[in-house]
Amino acid sequence: MKGYAVSENSSTVDQVWLAREIVAQSPEAIVVTDPHGLITLWNAGAVNMFGFSVEEALGASLDLIIPVKLRDRHWRGYQHTMDTGVTKYGDSLLAVPALHRDGHQLSIEFSVALLRDDAGTVVGISAVMREVTERRAEEKALRARLAEAERTVTELRATVAYLSDRVPPFPTMSVQGWSEQPCTATSFNA
Known part of the structure; x- marks a missing residue:
C-alpha cells in the first residue's frame, strides 16, 4: 500500500x-x-x-x-x-x-x-x-460574550461622544499626570 x-x-x-x-x-x-x-x-x-x-x-x-x-x-x-x-x-x-x-x-x-x-x-x-459538541457550545458562548462586549464598547463611545459635545471645556484646568493615589488639591488658580 x-x-x-x-x-x-x-x-x-x-x-x-x-x-x-x-x-x-x-x-x-x-x-x-x-x-x-x-x-x-x-x-x-x-x-x-x-x-x-x-x-x-x-x-x-x-x-x-x-x-x-x-x-x-x-x-x-x-x-x-x-x-x-x-x-x-x-x-x-x-x-x-x-x-x-x-x-x-x-x-x-x-x-x-x-x-x-x-x-x-x-x-x-x-x-x-x-x-466537538461541548467545544462548539463553549465557542458559541464566547462569541455571544464578545458580541455583548462589543455592543457595550459601542454604547460607551456613543455616550462619550454625546457628553463631549455638551460638557463645556475647562480651559484653566488640565491633567498633568495620573496616580492611583487619592487626589488632593494643593493649590487652585482661577
Whole structure:
C-alpha cells in the first residue's frame, strides 16, 4: 500500500494485527462505507459517539447519523465523489452536525479518505470523526460574550461622544499626570 511505512521486519500478520488494533482502539469514530453509502466498518469509537452498536450499524445507510435536512446535500456529494473519484474537500477537516441514536444532535469534525482498489477505482470512503459538541457550545458562548462586549464598547463611545459635545471645556484646568493615589488639591488658580 502507498502512503504509509511499516518496519521491514514486521510480517504481514503483524501489519494486519496493527491495522486492526489501530481501528479497534481509536477513541475517534472510524467509519467506512461502500460505494452505495452502506456502513462496512464501525469501530468502538463510533459506538461510543453515536450510540449504535456494531450490529445495528453494519449494513445500514449513513442516514443513521445524518440529520434529515442535510441528507439530500450529503448524497449528492457522495454520488459525485463515487462517480468522479474526487472529493471537493480534499484533506480538509469538516465540521457538521450528526445524530446520536437517542435523537440528540452532535457536532462533529471529520476527515475523509477515498478507498481505491488496485485499478484505482473508488470502492468506499473512510471517515475519522471526533465529537466537538461541548467545544462548539463553549465557542458559541464566547462569541455571544464578545458580541455583548462589543455592543457595550459601542454604547460607551456613543455616550462619550454625546457628553463631549455638551460638557463645556475647562480651559484653566488640565491633567498633568495620573496616580492611583487619592487626589488632593494643593493649590487652585482661577
